[in-house]
Amino acid sequence: xxxxxxxxxxLHHAARPLLLPNAWDHAxxxxxxxxxxxxxxxxxxxxxxxxxxxxxAAATRGENLVLARLVARLPVLLSVDVEAGxxxxxxxxxxxxxxxxxxxxxxxxxxxxxxDGTLAEPGVTVAKVAAIKAAVPELFVNxxxxxxxxxxxxxxxxxxxxxxxxxxxxxxGIFVPGAPDVATIRLLVGEIAAPLNVLYTPGGPxxxxxxxxxxxxxxxxxxLFRVALAAVTGTVDAIRSGAALAVExxxxxxxxxxxxxxxR
Amino acid sequence: xxxxxxxxxxLHHAARPLLLPNAWDHAxxxxxxxxxxxxxxxxxxxxxxxxxxxxxAAATRGENLVLARLVARLPVLLSVDVEAGxxxxxxxxxxxxxxxxxxxxxxxxxxxxxxDGTLAEPGVTVAKVAAIKAAVPELFVNxxxxxxxxxxxxxxxxxxxxxxxxxxxxxxGIFVPGAPDVATIRLLVGEIAAPLNVLYTPGGPxxxxxxxxxxxxxxxxxxLFRVALAAVTGTVDAIRSGAALAVExxxxxxxxxxxxxxxR
Numbered sequence: 001x002x003x004x005x006x007x008x009x010x011l012h013h014a015a016r017p018l019l020l021p022n023a024w025d026h027a028x029x030x031x032x033x034x035x036x037x038x039x040x041x042x043x044x045x046x047x048x049x050x051x052x053x054x055x056x057a058a059a060t061r062g063e064n065l066v067l068a069r070l071v072a073r074l075p076v077l078l079s080v081d082v083e084a085g086x087x088x089x090x091x092x093x094x095x096x097x098x099x100x101x102x103x104x105x106x107x108x109x110x111x112x113x114x115x116d117g118t119l120a121e122p123g124v125t126v127a128k129v130a131a132i133k134a135a136v137p138e139l140f141v142n143x144x145x146x147x148x149x150x151x152x153x154x155x156x157x158x159x160x161x162x163x164x165x166x167x168x169x170x171x172x173g174i175f176v177p178g179a180p181d182v183a184t185i186r187l188l189v190g191e192i193a194a195p196l197n198v199l200y201t202p203g204g205p206x207x208x209x210x211x212x213x214x215x216x217x218x219x220x221x222x223x224l225f226r227v228a229l230a231a232v233t234g235t236v237d238a239i240r241s242g243a244a245l246a247v248e249x250x251x252x253x254x255x256x257x258x259x260x261x262x263x264r
Numbered sequence: 265x266x267x268x269x270x271x272x273x274x275l276h277h278a279a280r281p282l283l284l285p286n287a288w289d290h291a292x293x294x295x296x297x298x299x300x301x302x303x304x305x306x307x308x309x310x311x312x313x314x315x316x317x318x319x320x321a322a323a324t325r326g327e328n329l330v331l332a333r334l335v336a337r338l339p340v341l342l343s344v345d346v347e348a349g350x351x352x353x354x355x356x357x358x359x360x361x362x363x364x365x366x367x368x369x370x371x372x373x374x375x376x377x378x379x380d381g382t383l384a385e386p387g388v389t390v391a392k393v394a395a396i397k398a399a400v401p402e403l404f405v406n407x408x409x410x411x412x413x414x415x416x417x418x419x420x421x422x423x424x425x426x427x428x429x430x431x432x433x434x435x436x437g438i439f440v441p442g443a444p445d446v447a448t449i450r451l452l453v454g455e456i457a458a459p460l461n462v463l464y465t466p467g468g469p470x471x472x473x474x475x476x477x478x479x480x481x482x483x484x485x486x487x488l489f490r491v492a493l494a495a496v497t498g499t500v501d502a503i504r505s506g507a508a509l510a511v512e513x514x515x516x517x518x519x520x521x522x523x524x525x526x527x528r
Contacts, residue, residue: 021500025289026316031493032500045516049523050314052290052334055516070316206506220503224496226513229295231495232488234511236285236296239484242470246510247498249490252309252319259313 001101005138008039008077008106011217012140012173012195017210018217020079020197024050024225026070030258031250033076041109042067044081046225055222057115061086065099072104079107079140084114088124090131101136108132108139109175112162113146122162126169133170142197142217143171148178156184160191167194173217182213189214265365269402272303272341272370275481276404276437276459281474282481284343284461288314288489290334294522295514297340305373306331308345310489319486321379325350329363336368343371343404348378352388354395365400372396372403373439376426377410386426390433397434406461406481407435412442420448424455431458437481446477453478 011018021037023029024046032040045055047067053059064080071078080100085093097108110132112125125143132141143166147155163174175197179185182205189196195216200207200223210218231247238245275282285301287293288310296304309319311331317323328344335342344364349357361372374396376389389407396405407430411419427438439461443449446469453460459480464471464487474482495511502509 019500019504021496021503025314027310027313027489027493028496030313030316031497035497035500037500045519046291049291049294049519050289052294052337052523054523055520073316200503202509207503208506218503220500222516222519223513224499225291226516226519227495227499227509227511228492229291229519230511230513231491232285232292233295233299235488235491236283236299236301236484239285239464239471239482240283242472245466245491247491247494249487249494252486252490255309255313255486255490255493256319259316259318 001104002138004077004104005106005140008079008140009172011039013216017207017215019200019207020217020219021224022046022081022220022222023067023071025067027255027258028224028228029067029071029076029078030074033074034258037076039077039079039106040071041079041219042081043220043222043225044083045222047081049225056083056113058083058086061096065103068100068103068105077106078104079109079142080105081109084111084120084125085128090127093128094131094135097132097139098135101139106140107142107172109142109144111144111146111175113144113150117150119146119150119152119158119162122165125162126165129166129169129171140172141170142173142175143167143169144175144177144197146177148176148180156187159188163188163192163194167192173197175219177221182209185210185213185215265368266402268341268368269370269404272343272404273436275303275341277480279475281471281479283464283471284481284483285488286310286345286484286486287331287335289331291519291522292488292492293331293335293340293342294338297338298522301340303341303343303370304335305343305483306345307484307486307489308347309486311345313489320347320377322347322350325360329367332364332367332369341370342368343373343406344369345373348375348384348389349392354391357392358395358399361396361403362399365403370404371406371436373406373408375408375410377408377414381414383410383414383416383422383426386429389426390429393430393433393435404436405434406437406439407431407433408439408441408461410441412440412444420451423452427452427456427458431456437461439483441485446473449474449479450477
């Protein structure tokens with residue numbers, strides 16, 4: 001477990017940013033592992049929507065445990081998006097993350113966005129980060145601020161103040177989704193004394209450019225899940241209208257092998 | 265329930281074949297319902313792989329019940345692929361299908377392929393079809409023969425003999441995946457006194473051509489699930505290599521609305 005956490009940590013200090021694609025079920029995780037990704041994250045939107053629940057509503061506590069149990073069979077490191085930890089009690093958050101760690105999970109994302117769409121007081125997230133690090137010191141805690149996503153006034157000031165506090169509380173990495181431009185990302189890299197994680201955005205800076213800016217980790221968030229849904233509806237539309245299919249899918253046997261590999 | 269079953273039955277007697285796309289979780293079902301499909305099926309490969317289980321191994325009895333409960337909240341009719349019914353006991357198969365029907369399911373696929381890759385004796389499937397029709401007469405039973413898929417000698421003779429027996433036992437529709445060509449499909453339509461269901465095959469006859477041949481229902485099987493996986497790995501490959509994305513995904517808010525709609 002400690003070795004796996006160390007391996008995950010080392011991926012944040014490589015020549016190129018860690019591209020962390022986000023899965024939501026066993027099949028998506030197995031397909032990404034089969035592509036050779038050493039580590040994957042989860043997408044809370046995907047995990048929630050796959051099971052008919054809203055995202056950001058602290059509703060997928062159990063679904064994450066099920067997914068962690070399944071991914072433990074795959075040759076890939078897993079970091080789980082636990083939203084705000086499914087509790088306001090730091091001890092309960094830490095106990096939940098320890099439960100994930102016992103299943104082989106090497107990292108978590110903990111966010112300061114609340115289910116009502118406001119930011120939690122910084123001290124609330126600070127206490128959660130500190131509690132997790134005390135309970136499972138080797139696990140990589142990626143603390144996320146939703147300052148831009150939730151559209152607060154002065155997002156840059158909020159992001160800097162909060163992420164410094166999370167870092168001081170022991171966060172191993174800092175995740176700032178929604179930073180508006182390259183200049184802001186550069187500033188964040190300079191100001192934050194921890195590996196910076198940003199979200200990949202179609203049409204935005206690519207992996208190489210993010211690497212040159214000093215970004216340590218690039219996640220795909222809900223993008224892969226949303227692309228999968230688009231492929232589903234696009235394909236059935238094409239069939240309905242007699243058009244040719246745009247994607248070459250894996251065969252039935254290839255998909256079955258993903259599961260067989262997972263069942264080792 | 266009876267009205268919903270009647271509505272599903274009527275879709276097999278329309279001017280154009282019923283295009284029945286196959287979902288595997290709440291999100292895929294909700295996305296297809298939002299596209300206006302009046303009815304959807306399930307893909308046993310997708311249901312199995314999403315939860316880390318092999319397909320065709322009678323392993324997803326519980327997963328189907330969970331999915332049926334979720335899809336019951338959506339404005340769409342659902343037919344469930346129950347493989348061979350998860351039992352060799354016709355009474356147990358009928359009780360399981362009745363459980364699905366109580367959740368709002370309007371149809372099932374029952375197949376004669378066995379978990380060991382051989383075809384069951386025709387009488388085994390006949391007894392299952394008859395038991396289901398006795399237990400839930402209004403539910404649409406689509407009896408599937410795997411004569412071509414399992415590569416038996418004389419698949420046409422096997423398919424005709426079996427599907428006649430299933431029809432005589434009360435099957436409402438007949439599903440013959442893997443029929444090798446248009447001539448065979450035409451022959452099956454002529455010989456089988458029930459709505460014929462075939463599998464959509466990329467590069468094969470399109471929906472209009474299948475309609476002209478007299479096919480009543482066209483399902484997508486595992487295709488949409490496999491296309492979704494291809495979109496996932498293709499997108500992350502594109503991100504890794506700095507290429508542009510091929511698919512325009514739905515927004516976060518659009519995906520959240522799918523679940524909110526499902527939660528009515």
